[in-house]
Amino acid sequence: MADVTRPLGLFNQIQLVAELRWRVLRNSLRKQSSRLDLFGLVLAGILAGIFVVGVCLAFFAGAYTFISEGRPNRIALLFWAIFVFWQLFPIFAAGFGASFEFRTLLRFPLSLSAFYIIGLAYGLAGFSAIASVCWLFSMTLGAAAAGLSVLPAMLAVVTLFLLLNVTLERLIGSWLEKLLSRRRTRELFVALFVLAMVSLNLINPAVNRYGVWLRVPALRIVPYLAWLPPSLAGRAIASATQFHLSGFVLGSTGLLLYGVLFIVLLWRRFANQYQGEELSETAAPLAAAARSAVTRKEAPDRLSALSPQVAAILRKEFRYLTRNSFSFFTLLMPVLLVLIFSAQFVGKHPPVSGHGVSSEMFFPGMMAYLVLILMGPAYNCFAFEGRGIQAYFMAPLRFREVFLGKNLMLLSVLAVEIGLSMAMLAWRIGLPSVPMLIATLAAIVFAVVGQLTLANWSSINFPRKLEFGQMRGQRQSGMAVLMAFGAQIMFGGVSAIVLFSGRWTGNPWLPAEAFAILAVAALGGYFASLDPLSRVAEEKKEVLIEALCH
Amino acid sequence: MPEVAIQTQKLSRRFGNLTAVDGIDLQVATGQFFGFLGPNGAGKSTTIKMLTGLLAPTSGSMQLLGLDFAAHPVEVKRQIGVVPEGMGLLDRLTGVEYLQFVGRMYGLDRATTQRRAEELLDFMQLADRPKTLIADYSHGMQKKLALAAAVIHGPRILFLDEPFEGVDALAAGALKALLGRMTERGTTIFLTSHVLEIVERLCSHVSIIHKGRLVAQGSLEELRAGISGEAGSKSTLEEVFLSIVGQDGTERPQLEELSWLM
Numbered sequence: 127m128a129d130v131t132r133p134l135g136l137f138n139q140i141q142l143v144a145e146l147r148w149r150v151l152r153n154s155l156r157k158q159s160s161r162l163d164l165f166g167l168v169l170a171g172i173l174a175g176i177f178v179v180g181v182c183l184a185f186f187a188g189a190y191t192f193i194s195e196g197r198p199n200r201i202a203l204l205f206w207a208i209f210v211f212w213q214l215f216p217i218f219a220a221g222f223g224a225s226f227e228f229r230t231l232l233r234f235p236l237s238l239s240a241f242y243i244i245g246l247a248y249g250l251a252g253f254s255a256i257a258s259v260c261w262l263f264s265m266t267l268g269a270a271a272a273g274l275s276v277l278p279a280m281l282a283v284v285t286l287f288l289l290l291n292v293t294l295e296r297l298i299g300s301w302l303e304k305l306l307s308r309r310r311t312r313e314l315f316v317a318l319f320v321l322a323m324v325s326l327n328l329i330n331p332a333v334n335r336y337g338v339w340l341r342v343p344a345l346r347i348v349p350y351l352a353w354l355p356p357s358l359a360g361r362a363i364a365s366a367t368q369f370h371l372s373g374f375v376l377g378s379t380g381l382l383l384y385g386v387l388f389i390v391l392l393w394r395r396f397a398n399q400y401q402g403e404e405l406s407e408t409a410a411p412l413a414a415a416a417r418s419a420v421t422r423k424e425a426p427d428r429l430s431a432l433s434p435q436v437a438a439i440l441r442k443e444f445r446y447l448t449r450n451s452f453s454f455f456t457l458l459m460p461v462l463l464v465l466i467f468s469a470q471f472v473g474k475h476p477p478v479s480g481h482g483v484s485s486e487m488f489f490p491g492m493m494a495y496l497v498l499i500l501m502g503p504a505y506n507c508f509a510f511e512g513r514g515i516q517a518y519f520m521a522p523l524r525f526r527e528v529f530l531g532k533n534l535m536l537l538s539v540l541a542v543e544i545g546l547s548m549a550m551l552a553w554r555i556g557l558p559s560v561p562m563l564i565a566t567l568a569a570i571v572f573a574v575v576g577q578l579t580l581a582n583w584s585s586i587n588f589p590r591k592l593e594f595g596q597m598r599g600q601r602q603s604g605m606a607v608l609m610a611f612g613a614q615i616m617f618g619g620v621s622a623i624v625l626f627s628g629r630w631t632g633n634p635w636l637p638a639e640a641f642a643i644l645a646v647a648a649l650g651g652y653f654a655s656l657d658p659l660s661r662v663a664e665e666k667k668e669v670l671i672e673a674l675c676h
Numbered sequence: 677m678p679e680v681a682i683q684t685q686k687l688s689r690r691f692g693n694l695t696a697v698d699g700i701d702l703q704v705a706t707g708q709f710f711g712f713l714g715p716n717g718a719g720k721s722t723t724i725k726m727l728t729g730l731l732a733p734t735s736g737s738m739q740l741l742g743l744d745f746a747a748h749p750v751e752v753k754r755q756i757g758v759v760p761e762g763m764g765l766l767d768r769l770t771g772v773e774y775l776q777f778v779g780r781m782y783g784l785d786r787a788t789t790q791r792r793a794e795e796l797l798d799f800m801q802l803a804d805r806p807k808t809l810i811a812d813y814s815h816g817m818q819k820k821l822a823l824a825a826a827v828i829h830g831p832r833i834l835f836l837d838e839p840f841e842g843v844d845a846l847a848a849g850a851l852k853a854l855l856g857r858m859t860e861r862g863t864t865i866f867l868t869s870h871v872l873e874i875v876e877r878l879c880s881h882v883s884i885i886h887k888g889r890l891v892a893q894g895s896l897e898e899l900r901a902g903i904s905g906e907a908g909s910k911s912t913l914e915e916v917f918l919s920i921v922g923q924d925g926t927e928r929p930q931l932e933e934l935s936w937l938m
Contacts, residue, residue: 438780449768516764519730521781522754
């Protein structure tokens with residue numbers, strides 16, 4: 127008869143989970159590439175520490191000033207700052223978090239209450255929670271330094287606020303997990319998230335243009351904010367400093383009710399998870415439709431000019447692009463960026479620069495920026511292949527054909543994007559002079575083709591697997607990012623010098639001629655590099671397969 | 677057609693201090709259904725990866741269909757099909773798109789690729805989900821698709837790493853019949869599997885690798901004959917395998933050590 131295990135205490139379970147997280151982190155550093163990343167992590171840790179301590183001082187000073195100068199109502203602003211940071215930062219930072227699935231703990235004999243408390247403890251271990259707790263502590267110290275009598279009220283409110291925030295953060299995380307459990311939803315969410323972030327840049331021009339009209343509806347919203355947790359916390363503290371018991375009770379009770387509501391909602395979410403909620407999208411397979419997989423009549427091959435292998439890779443790349451909602455949506459970005467920048471920097475009264483930038487300078491600058499963002503993925507071009515990378519090494523081809531297929535796809539996307547952006551620029555501010563237009567187009571050929579050679583080399587040497595439409599744990603290889611950064615500075619610098627040479631010499635056609643020569647040289651270099659790169663790929667195939675298949 | 681489909685000389689692969697494959701000399705005749713066996717970590721997958729060009733040997737050489745792999749990698753790859761460990765699928769394509777991709781990568785024309793893809797998907801019972809991405813296939817469906825991709829160009833040597841794992845009994849039966857027919861027509865099949873009953877039923881010849889070294893090679897009858905005693909000729913492949921792998925003093929797990937579980 128097998129032994130029967132004894133139930134483990136809650137503290138021991140939390141301790142085990144903490145040890146588990148530590149071991150996951152420690153073991154991940156065994157790989158050479160991860161050790162290189164450790165340097166970045168340490169640096170980020172030091173910077174984050176400086177940031178937290180600096181903000182602690184600000185919160186201490188803020189709380190002290192508001193209370194000692196008789197403006198306790200303003201302490202709500204500090205609570206708002208913490209609330210927004212605590213709830214939003216985990217969503218923003220999801221991409222950098224350790225990829226540990228909290229739900230995997232469910233296979234162990236945990237009670238629901240233990241699962242719930244471990245979940246909360248897990249939430250308190252995040253950067254936003256630790257930083258926020260530090261700031262709340264600093265606020266408490268600052269308030270106590272201004273008037274010791276406010277300390278009990280401060281401790282009570284801060285405790286409630288802390289409990290409420292950690293519960294809400296876990297609740298939002300849990301809802302997001304459910305929402306994003308389907309691949310398509312996940313990809314759409316990530317894409318919309320990125321677009322939303324980029325669109326924030328439109329706020330400034332919008333406020334400048336429609337600020338007067340927006341002011342009245344915006345002010346109407348303010349009274350409703352008073353019933354949200356940070357305002358309630360601020361009201362409770364303000365009332366306590368003025369010895370208004372009713373205000374303190376109202377604020378604290380409001381916080382308590384919010385806390386209870388979030389606890390109930392989180393308990394229900396965790397209970398669903400605990401009972402085996404299935405989030406996987408393959409749980410309910412589609413009903414099989416009895417029809418043939420290939421029913422289309424054969425269409426003429428539009429890629430017949432290419433070798434079968436290059437054409438096959440080009441088609442595959444196009445399909446991958448259309449099925450990666452994130453990449454697909456980010457294709458909207460260049461045009462959107464042209465709109466944003468042209469709204470901010472160009473025209474008669476640009477809100478940012480004060481005096482408008484001429485299209486003669488804005489056009490090449492904008493194109494350089496587009497090349498910069500569109501070329502980024504090329505430096506890790508096998509990121510989404512996963513185990514499929516083996517198909518390239520099993521097939522009877524040389525790797526130059528793989529590069530050609532992939533690079534052709536990128537060039538097609540670039541051509542479309544730059545065409546659309548030029549159309550947008552022509553509509554918004556007009557095109558530059560003919561010599562500048564031709565010089566810029568030649569510069570694009572030079573910069574893109576020149577970078578492709580380096581990007582192909584980087585993709586072989588510093589591969590990093592990325593998953594479609596996932597935020598958590600998605601990080602490019604540090605070396606690939608460095609490589610892209612260096613190459614873009616180099617090409618950008620050379621291009622800028624050549625571009626300005628026209629002004630310095632007074633010959634407007636000089637940049638166009640120089641860029642044409644550079645573009646031809648870059649093309650020659652690119653084709654000359656394909657065979658050596660094929661050999662490097664063959665030598666590095668184990669690195670590639672290891673990095674992308676696991 | 678050369679009589680020897682696969683031949684290796686002192687083929688080795690080291691990972692740092694670990695020698696995963698230690699100077700093996702393999703010989704597989706054309707048209708053989710060849711089983712390549714070994715315990716976990718013995719070096720089976722490493723050997724298959726070397727034979728299919730996914731891993732470079734540290735030393736030694738290999739010839740497939742009479743061609744030296746190192747000198748003629750593209751020509752060799754054109755004539756082999758592989759179901760690798762992990763299957764190597766591009767999971768953002770649909771089944772038919774993946775087969776079309778693989779067919780074209782092997783240089784088939786579009787019409788042939790399309791026709792074969794359709795026939796293979798029908799045979800593998802995957803034709804009823806034309807729009808489903810491979811990422812959404814079950815493990816067994818992915819395995820069947822990987823098999824379809826491995827044969828779409830009509831390879832002369834087929835490397836199969838655990839091909840029936842996760843495949844339902846109906847499809848497995850049809851696949852075994854197909855593989856049997858392929859060997860009758862001269863295709864060489866190099867199979868690894870931990871399910872010894874399957875190997876015993878399908879394979880005419882077997883090699884056993886243990887701790888990176890080839891410890892036995894021959895027909896099933898030859899291996900059985902190698903076991904001493906009268907029972908040798910009636911032994912199952914499992915008994916032969918356990919007998920050979922246990923010869924070097926490797927201790928088999930003792931149930932007594934887990935007395936608390938019984």
